[in-house]
Amino acid sequence: MVAGCVSDEAKFAVGLDRLWKVLRDDHVHLPKMVPDHVASAEIVEGDGGPGTVKKIAFTPAAKIVIYVKRRLVMLDESNHVFKYEVLEGGVSEKIKSQTFEFKFESTGDVETCVVRLKVEYDTVDDEPLGAEEEKKLIQGPFMLFRGVEEYLLANPGA
Template sequence: MVAGSCTNEVTVNVSVDRIWKAAACEDHILLPKIIPQYFASAEIDGDGEAGSTKTFNFTPAAAPLTFVKDHVEVLDHGSHTMKYKAIEGGHLGRTLKSHAFEVKFEAVGADSCVVKTNIEYDTIDDGPLPEEEVQKLTDLPIRMMKSVEAYLIANPGPAELSHQANTFVDAMVAGFCTEELTLNVSVHRIWKAAACEDHILLPQIMPQYFSSAELIGDGEAGSTKIFHFAPAKPLTFVKNHVEVLDHGSHTLKYKTLDGGHLGHTLKSHTIEFKYEALSADTCAVKIKVEYDTIDDKGLSDEEVKKIKEGTAWMSKAVEGYLIANPASYA
C-alpha cells in the first residue's frame, strides 16, 4: 500500500460557533437537507460525541459509492476540532485501505472563520492515488463547507438545528458491571487468542454459539469485527468496533456498532478486557461492561448476570482450548 495525505483550507463568512454546530456536531442532520442531490439520508449511532458512528447514505449520483460509515474519533468543542475515520463503505475496499480526515475550525473574526482539513489515507495496492482522485478528495470538503456556509448565511437565525433526527436526548439508564477471572495460561497466549484473533478462534472452539466471524481492517484499533451467532441463539450477529488494542498493557476494548442487544434492551454497549500476568503460566482478566439502556429502566439482575456469565464463559472456553493445545498461540 502507499500512504498519502492532502490538505485544504477555506474561509467561510459565518462565525466559528455556527459552522461548528452545523458542519461538525449536526452534519448528519444538515447535509441530507441542504445537499439532497448527494446525500439521501444519514443515521447516527451514539450521542454524537467521540466514539459515535455516523452513516451517510448517498444518492445514485454518487455511484459507485452507496454509503460511508464514519467513526467519530475526535469531537473537541474547545479547539473546534473533529476527526472522522471511515470504517465501512466509501472508498474502502475500492481504492483505499484506510481513510481519515480531520477538520479544524479557527475564528478569524466575529462572523468569519477558516476551515482547515487534513485527509490521510492508505491505498489498497502499491500505487499512489492518481492526481485526479486526490483532487476529488481535496475538493469535496470545500464543496460541503461552502454549502453549509450558504445555508447559514441564508438562514441567519439561531445556530441551533432541529434535533428531529437525533434521539440521544431520550430517557435512558447508564450502567456497568465487572468480572474478574484467573486463567491458567500465560498472558501472552491468552492475549493472542482471545484478543487479537478471537474472530478466528471463537467460531472454531464454540460452534454452538458462533457460526462465523469477519474482520474489516487489520485487526488493530479502528478495525471492525462481525460475529455471527448460531441459529439456536435469539441474536443473529454483533458488529464490534475495536476502540483499543494495546499490546503493551494487554487491553482490548470493543464498542458495539450494530446487532447484539442494540435496539432490543440497549442503546449502547462497550466491553473492556484487561489481561494481567500473575506468573509465567497464569494471568487475571478484568472485564468491564458499560451500557445505556434503550428506555428509562435499568437492566434486571438476571440480564446483568447473563452479560457477566457470557464474558466469563468465552474466556474460560479459550483457556480450555489453550490448555488442551499447548502449542497453539505459544
C-alpha cells in the same frame, strides 16, 4: 500499501460558532441543508461522542460517492477539531483506510472562518493515489460545507 496525506483549507462566509455547530452534528443538519447531495444521515451507533458511527447516504448529484460510514475518533469542542475514520464507502476503491481531520478557526471576523482539512490514507496496493484522486478526497467535504454555508447565509436565523 502506500501511505499518503493531502490537506487544504477553505474560508467560509459564516462565523466559526455557527459552522461548527452545524458540522459537529451533521447527521441532523445535512439532509435539510444540502438535500440535493445528502439523501439521509443517521447515527448507527453511539451517543455523538468519540466512537460514534454515522452513515451518510448521498444522492446521485454527489457523483463521486454513494455513501460513507464513519467513526468519530476525536472531538475537541474547545479547539473546534474533529476527526473521523471511514469504515465503509468513500471515493475510491484504491483506498484501504482513510481519516479526515477538520480544524475550524476564526479569522478574527465574527462573520467568517477557515476550515483546515487533512486526509490521511493507506492504499490497497503499492500504488499511490494520483493527484485527481487526492483532490476528490478534499472536494467532497468542502462541497458539502459550501452547501451549508449557502443555507446559513440564506437563513440567518438558522
